[in-house]
Amino acid sequence: MTDYDLIVIGAGAVGENVADYAHKRGLSVAVVEAELVGGECSYWACMPSKALLRSGHALAAARRLDGAKQAVTGTLDAAAVLARRTSFTSDWDDSSQVAWLESADIALLRGHARITGPKTLEVTGPDGQVETHTARAAVAVVTGSLHTLPPIDGLADAKPWGTREGTSARQVPESLMVIGGGVAGSELATAWASLGAKVTLVARHGLLGGMEPFAGELVADAMRASGIDVRTGVNPTRVDRDEHGLVTTTLDDGTTVITSEVLAATGRAAHTKDLGLESVGLTAGDWLDVDDTMLVTGTDWLYAVGDVNHRVLLTHQGKYQARAAGEAIAARFQGTPLHTEPWGAHVATADHAAAPQVTFTDPEVASVGLTEEKAKQQGLNVRVVEYELGSIAGAALQADGYVGRANMVVDEDRKVVVGMTFVGQDVAEMLQGATIAVVGEVPIDRLWHAVPAYPTMNEIWLRLLETYGRPE
Secondary structure: OOEEEEEEEEEEEEHHHHHHHHHHHOOOOOEEEEEOOOOHHHHHHHHHHHHHHHHHHHHHHOOOOOOOHHOOOOOOOOOHHHHHHHHHHOOOOOOHHHHHHHOOOEEEEOOOEEEEOEEEEEEEEOOOOEEEEEEEEEEEEEOOOOEOOOEEEEHHHHOOOHHHHHHOOOOOEEEEEEOOOHHHHHHHHHHHHHHHHHHHEEEEOOOOOOOOHHHHHHHHHHHOOOOOEEEOOOOOEEEOOOOOEEEEEEEOOOOOOEEEEEEEEEEEEOOOOOOHHHOOOOOOOOOOOOOOOOOOOOOOOOOOHHHHHHOOOHHHHHHHHHHHHHHHHHHHHHHHOOOOOOOOOOOOOOHHHHHHHOOOOOEEEEEEEEOOOHHHHHOOOOOEEEEHHHOOOOHHHHOOOOOOOOEEEEEOOOEEEEEEEEEOOOHHHHHHHHHHHOOOOHHHHHHOOOOOOOOHHHHHHHHHHHHHOOOO
16 A cells, blocks of 8 residues: 555646646655556647648648749658657657656556545556555546547447547548547548548538537638538438448438548547446546536545546646646645635636637637627627638738638627637637637727737737727
């Protein structure tokens, strides 16, 4: 039996941050990891997917500039792109991440953790040996989420790609069926099409549901223009892989599509099935409900951070939660002041209405805060203004024939921005300004004094404000 102040189950990016911030406050900490230290984001999600996408973005941007497009005489070197992707995963080797834990004085327990009671768990190591560990302060569940397959006849037997296979494949398939028009499906369809695969994407509704409707519409238009066969409003009813390895997807409109591979990107589930949650009165397989310090409802020692609490399934938001949780755990254990008021040091207030997100399609979608629909659902009295990004001088310089749009959702009662969405080439790096405006609840009247540099695409702020109207 080994004691620590805090034991973190899951050594992904979020778990590492919980451990680090608690340790910086003086707690002894161990993390338990059954796979690779660094987790999903490092090896099968954020980093490899963006590495797959970046070369295609750069090539497409060059082709949109007269003078540069004449220099483009070929297509992407797919092998080089895949090799670059693999370099970002360190070829799925976690040695550097393990070295970081050692440098931070955080213990690593290799194996699978099961909670056996309050503040107590067992870790089954790779050799089958079981060790018992106890936590004096808290246990944090940071196990993330799992890819799930939609209930389509034959799909599981067809050996589909999930998001892991979609980011780690070693070769470009000749053709690919992507099921799902959310962020993962849209990004991976974009990536593999840029690498030379003939891609078909099918979505039950439009693309990028939950965002402003124009975002999915502009992305779908651009996908079709790039050669991706985008079919919305259709559902696969059956998937079959034949003896030659080819996959036939039957759709509910009566058509069929034959491809080399099929990728299902339609949902995530809580990674909590085999953690022993039932031993402390919780339900295995469920998302874990938490307060704003990430303390699991009904407990005073168990925390759930990141995807597993189902608040905002984004790595950067999970790391934000982790910073708050790590310090809250330490404060409670040490009896130091706990700041749980909105926007306090020990809470993740931004989860509720100020989470930023970038979808790295081409065009990119960068958004923060509430959409018009979500704002109205919350009972806010809102006014929405839109402006074409292509009309901005900075955008015209960025690409010939620039296509994009931005909107601003304003709470009319408080006269503050509660949501922003940008769609267009290179909008990802514009998002932090909008995030600051939303989090800081900067009054519209004050934003008039935040002068955008000319000629940059940030001039969109001035045009949106002008569309909204000068203060009286």
